Every structure is written in structure tokens, then in C-alpha cells.
Amino acid sequence: MGETSGLGRAALVRDGVELGERDVGLLREIDVTGSVARASTNLGRSRARALTRIEELESAFGDLVERQRGGSGGGGSRLTDDATRLLNRYERLQVALSATAHVPETVLEGTVSSIAGELADVETSVGTVRGLHDGVSLGDLVQVRIGADSLTVLEPAADPDPDSTSARNHLSGIVAEIEPGETVFTVHIEAGGAIFRALVTEDSVDRLGLAEGCGVVLTWKATATRLTHEV
Amino acid sequence: MGETSGLGRAALVRDGVELGERDVGLLREIDVTGSVARASTNLGRSRARALTRIEELESAFGDLVERQRGGSGGGGSRLTDDATRLLNRYERLQVALSATAHVPETVLEGTVSSIAGELADVETSVGTVRGLHDGVSLGDLVQVRIGADSLTVLEPAADPDPDSTSARNHLSGIVAEIEPGETVFTVHIEAGGAIFRALVTEDSVDRLGLAEGCGVVLTWKATATRLTHEV
DNA sequence: GCACGTTGTATCGTAGATGATTCAACGAAG
DNA sequence: CTTCGTTGAATCATCTACGATACAACGTGC
Structure with missing residues (x-):
């Protein structure tokens, strides 16, 4: 017998593709670690899956992750400005929804x-x-x-x-x-x-x-x- | 190249069980049709799955559907007052979230x-x-x-x-x-x-x-x- | 007693998302 | 030229939610 609480889950939609909490977590971790490989292992996820997911997202939202293969340290990835704008927008939506779900x-x-x-x-x-x-x-x-x-x-x-x-x-x-x-x-x-x-x-x-x-x-x-x- | 739009998905949570849009659709259809069987076929869903789902929900939210087996017409089901209260609450949450997601x-x-x-x-x-x-x-x-x-x-x-x-x-x-x-x-x-x-x-x-x-x-x-x- | 349509219950198959694994391609640094 | 850790890409396995199906149990009405 627990308390009933309301819950709002945020997502940004474009061309039928939905950018949700899981995607945001991935992009954030890429931003922090500088590579999709480190990000996915840190999150306990499959790197292959992460890459295909990024391509799905990019097919709808445009370039999000600049990936470089080879080079010093083997390469790496960084977020585009569009991606950080998207993350900021998601964060605002998330906070606003959580607020209206919890406010009396x-x-x-x-x-x-x-x-x-x-x-x-x-x-x-x-x-x-x-x-x-x-x-x-x-x-x-x-x-x-x-x-x-x-x-x-x-x-x-x-x-x-x-x-x-x-x-x-x-x-x-x-x-x-x-x-x-x-x-x-x-x-x-x-x-x-x-x-x-x-x-x-x-x-x-x-x-x-x-x-x-x-x-x-x-x-x-x-x-x-x-x-x-x-x- | 589509417009990016925000989206808020509502859910009521209790004891780890999440009552979402799909569940609300089921309960609504039960309310309208008077039986789980008719509701699930109308929605193109499995009746067996619908029944187990109802039990999952009831384990957290308490009695939601009064089911009667046998009797005139073979039996039937109807929503409890708690269930309609829950549906009203869900509706308010849904509308409020959709509003904050779409408002400038x-x-x-x-x-x-x-x-x-x-x-x-x-x-x-x-x-x-x-x-x-x-x-x-x-x-x-x-x-x-x-x-x-x-x-x-x-x-x-x-x-x-x-x-x-x-x-x-x-x-x-x-x-x-x-x-x-x-x-x-x-x-x-x-x-x-x-x-x-x-x-x-x-x-x-x-x-x-x-x-x-x-x-x-x-x-x-x-x-x-x-x-x-x-x- | 029989018919009827519902609820209760169990089993199987399927589809989609995801992780695990493997190997090739890459390019700067030394 | 070699090394290194990354990206790119393919394949297989797994897990979970869900539908499909089948059959028993039930109780009112005829």
C-alpha cells in the first residue's frame, strides 16, 4: 500500500524519432568521456548498439556527434552545438514536466x-x-x-x-x-x-x-x- | 527535416507499478463495453494478457475491475469507484503535461x-x-x-x-x-x-x-x- | 439439464530491442 | 613503419512484452 505519485516522462520528437532519457544519458556521457566506446562501457551498454542509435537520432535531428576514427588516442567523439542545444532543451522540458507532475x-x-x-x-x-x-x-x-x-x-x-x-x-x-x-x-x-x-x-x-x-x-x-x- | 516538438507522457506510479496510457485505454474500454473480453478484442489485444495486466495493476492500486464469471450473458466486468477516480486523475495529469510540453x-x-x-x-x-x-x-x-x-x-x-x-x-x-x-x-x-x-x-x-x-x-x-x- | 458467453489459467510462438562478440579500417604519434 | 585505441560494421544470442490458442470453471436463463 504505497502512495500514488504522478510521473511525467519527457521526450523530444522529430520525424517520428523520439529522443528520450536514455538517449540523453548516452549523449551526456559522450560529452564527458569524449568517446562512444568509453561512454557505452561506463553505462554498461553495447557500443555497437550505441552507434546505431546515434545514427537513428542523427537521421532525424541532424548531426549530433562528431566522430573521428584514428588519430591520437585512436580517435574520439564530441557533441555538436546542435546536440548541446538539444540537451538543454530536453533538460528544460524534463524539469517543467516533473514540476507540473509534482505540484499540488x-x-x-x-x-x-x-x-x-x-x-x-x-x-x-x-x-x-x-x-x-x-x-x-x-x-x-x-x-x-x-x-x-x-x-x-x-x-x-x-x-x-x-x-x-x-x-x-x-x-x-x-x-x-x-x-x-x-x-x-x-x-x-x-x-x-x-x-x-x-x-x-x-x-x-x-x-x-x-x-x-x-x-x-x-x-x-x-x-x-x-x-x-x-x- | 521536420519540426522538433516536445512530448510529455503521463503515468501514475505506485509500488513500482506504472499505470500508463495503454492501461488507461484498457480500463476505459472495459468501462464502455462491460467486459474484458469485448474490450480486448475491440482494442486488438490479447484477452489473457489484459487479465494478467489487470492483476498486476490491482496488486499495486487495489481493486480496479469487478469481474463476474458466469451469470446472465456469461458474466462481465465493471470498474470500481477507485478506478474511475484513478482515470480522472490520469486525465488531469495527461492534460497538464501535454499543456506544459506545448506551451511556449x-x-x-x-x-x-x-x-x-x-x-x-x-x-x-x-x-x-x-x-x-x-x-x-x-x-x-x-x-x-x-x-x-x-x-x-x-x-x-x-x-x-x-x-x-x-x-x-x-x-x-x-x-x-x-x-x-x-x-x-x-x-x-x-x-x-x-x-x-x-x-x-x-x-x-x-x-x-x-x-x-x-x-x-x-x-x-x-x-x-x-x-x-x-x- | 443444457446452452451461452464470460472469466480463469496455462502454454507456445513471435517480434523488437538490446547486449556480446568479432574483425576490419582509420590516422596521428613516436 | 609500427603501435594504439578508436570508429565502423556484421552476426549471433538473449530477454521481455505481447498475441494466439486452447481448455476448464462458472452461473444465469431457458
Whole structure:
């Protein structure tokens, strides 16, 4: 009986070829060791397989590894600039996915009341909420998902003119619980019968004087709100 | 020569067992058809394999499928409430991951100038930016990633008192380009020599009167900013 | 009691990915 | 010219996931 945890696996795709974690590990080790041979033995993998894999990747992504046969030390390999750019891109994707998989979420349920392009309005227990959808229809029962990292907490006094910001969804509530971290706190806010979770830095907690029972205003962007069908 | 695109694959993990897209497809089809037999033939899969897979999943996630052997129609199967909850959770994760994989990003480079717990300050071309890291050290060269869906755009006049909001990073710039969508626009904003990309709804573009050359203020949360090593 | 379609279970075959092994080709350094 | 450790390339073995198949067990309805 373990805890259920979410997991996001990153991959970069081009021309049907998928560059995944395993490939990134190989390229990194080549970068470090300077040869495919050393890299593959260090990783406990077959050198032949590594080479054919590199050619598969290069057929889609272009030159990644400059290989030289013969020469001082017998030869060697080094990554191209394209390859390091690709690795950097993969790293960003990986971190971003891991983050959204692990960040707390708040989930609302409701029915779709209007649709305009990629956006839809949903009637929920906290009022109508706007978010991005991917093929819902009028009247559908949907889940509304808001990541804790995209909720902004404001002092009620600073409640901004809704016409002057691009954050369209907003709502007032009271702090129900503050779950401490090292310097990042998860603040639970009760609003309209639902519990919202927002990630807030320690010094924001101090600046805003957040404490249980405090009244606050929540703001978040429609484009950070995702709608999914309810099964 | 194709376009490189990012991809996020969702999975729920528990006790080492991974519930992925394939499993979700099976469970969904069982829910629809009412039997493992019909589900597996509909999906072109082996019924025997489907049953053993269900048992693997249940060994980690608990009862998912109530199977009845014999009876009217020969028997049948239906999902437990836990299973539908799991499917809903998977759907949210899947949509959230796909979203962060496809949303435009803005990337800054810089060096870490201070670290406090999960947070770190990075000196970049646009000034010092605060974000979440996962094991960086002082002086490290890092990438700063901000998803376009977590950037908030404000009118300069409405620039809020930084002490009244939990959005700590903020910056002024001018609109360089507006990339239209159906109802969601991608606004490119030049600030400090860098180009920021923000997702903004059509009516926010109207309300704020956004157009090329406009001065605006960008705001985003430190907890929506991710730092990764540069390779 | 019999028919029916499902679940339960075991065995076999296949396809794809991967490692293991081997040998040739290479080219700078000494 | 020889040495050296690499790249290049082919072949074989292995492992794993999966489908194919077959048969028993089950229980409701006729």
C-alpha cells in the first residue's frame, strides 16, 4: 500500500524519432568521456548498439556527434552545438514536466456553459471559471485543473481592477491552512466551499502577513486553467 | 527535416507499478463495453494478457475491475469507484503535461547568486530573477524557464505594490509582436534584451489595449519559474 | 439439464530491442 | 613503419512484452 505519485516522462520528437532519457544519458556521457566506446562501457551498454542509435537520432535531428576514427588516442567523439542545444532543451522540458507532475493541484467540477475557440466557461461551485479546453461540448461534465504554481495570492485591499490585468479568474477566500516547506509554502485557501492550493514563497507569506483565517484574493489566468472530461 | 516538438507522457506510479496510457485505454474500454473480453478484442489485444495486466495493476492500486464469471450473458466486468477516480486523475495529469510540453517558453541564462532552500536567485540580462531549483550551487550557469501560461501582463498604470502580491518577479517591457490564435494570443514582449512569451486571451488583449509598441508590465511567480543546469 | 458467453489459467510462438562478440579500417604519434 | 585505441560494421544470442490458442470453471436463463 504505497502512495500514488504522478510521473511525467519527457521526450523530444522529430520525424517520428523520439529522443528520450536514455538517449540523453548516452549523449551526456559522450560529452564527458569524449568517446562512444568509453561512454557505452561506463553505462554498461553495447557500443555497437550505441552507434546505431546515434545514427537513428542523427537521421532525424541532424548531426549530433562528431566522430573521428584514428588519430591520437585512436580517435574520439564530441557533441555538436546542435546536440548541446538539444540537451538543454530536453533538460528544460524534463524539469517543467516533473514540476507540473509534482505540484499540488486544485480540482473543480462543473458543466460547460459556453465555448469560444480554445476557451470555455465552466459553471462550478465557486462560480464560472474560464479555462483552456481540448474538445469539450456545451453541457459536458468536466474537471477544472489549476496548478498550485499558477495561483497568485493578493491582499484583499490590493484587489486589482479586473480590467487592468490579464489574469481573468479571481475569487476571494480565507486561508485554511499553511503547509510549510523550507522556503516554499503550500497555502490552502477555502473559497466557495472548495479548497485551493497555492504555492507561495516564505517571504510572500511574511509580506502578505498570511495566517490561518486571513482573508485573501486569489487570481489566476484562464490560460493556466485546463479542462478535461470527467469519466 | 521536420519540426522538433516536445512530448510529455503521463503515468501514475505506485509500488513500482506504472499505470500508463495503454492501461488507461484498457480500463476505459472495459468501462464502455462491460467486459474484458469485448474490450480486448475491440482494442486488438490479447484477452489473457489484459487479465494478467489487470492483476498486476490491482496488486499495486487495489481493486480496479469487478469481474463476474458466469451469470446472465456469461458474466462481465465493471470498474470500481477507485478506478474511475484513478482515470480522472490520469486525465488531469495527461492534460497538464501535454499543456506544459506545448506551451511556449521563455528562457533566460544566468548565474546563481544566492540560494535559500528550494529557491535561488539568478543574475540574468534582465536583472535578478527568483525561481525554484533542484540542486544548483552558487555560481552555477543555469537556464531559467518560464512557461507562457504563467506570465501575467499588466497595464503599466496598474503596476501593483510589490508587497501586496505573491508574484515576486516583475519587469516592464514593450510589446514586440502579437501572434494571433483563435481566442488565445501569444504576446511577445521585449524586456531587457530578452523576448518573453505570454499567453493572453483575446479579450484581455482588447481590455488592455495591447498592440505592438505598447509598454506593459510583466509579473510572474517565483514558484512558476524553474532553474535547470546548462550543459 | 443444457446452452451461452464470460472469466480463469496455462502454454507456445513471435517480434523488437538490446547486449556480446568479432574483425576490419582509420590516422596521428613516436 | 609500427603501435594504439578508436570508429565502423556484421552476426549471433538473449530477454521481455505481447498475441494466439486452447481448455476448464462458472452461473444465469431457458
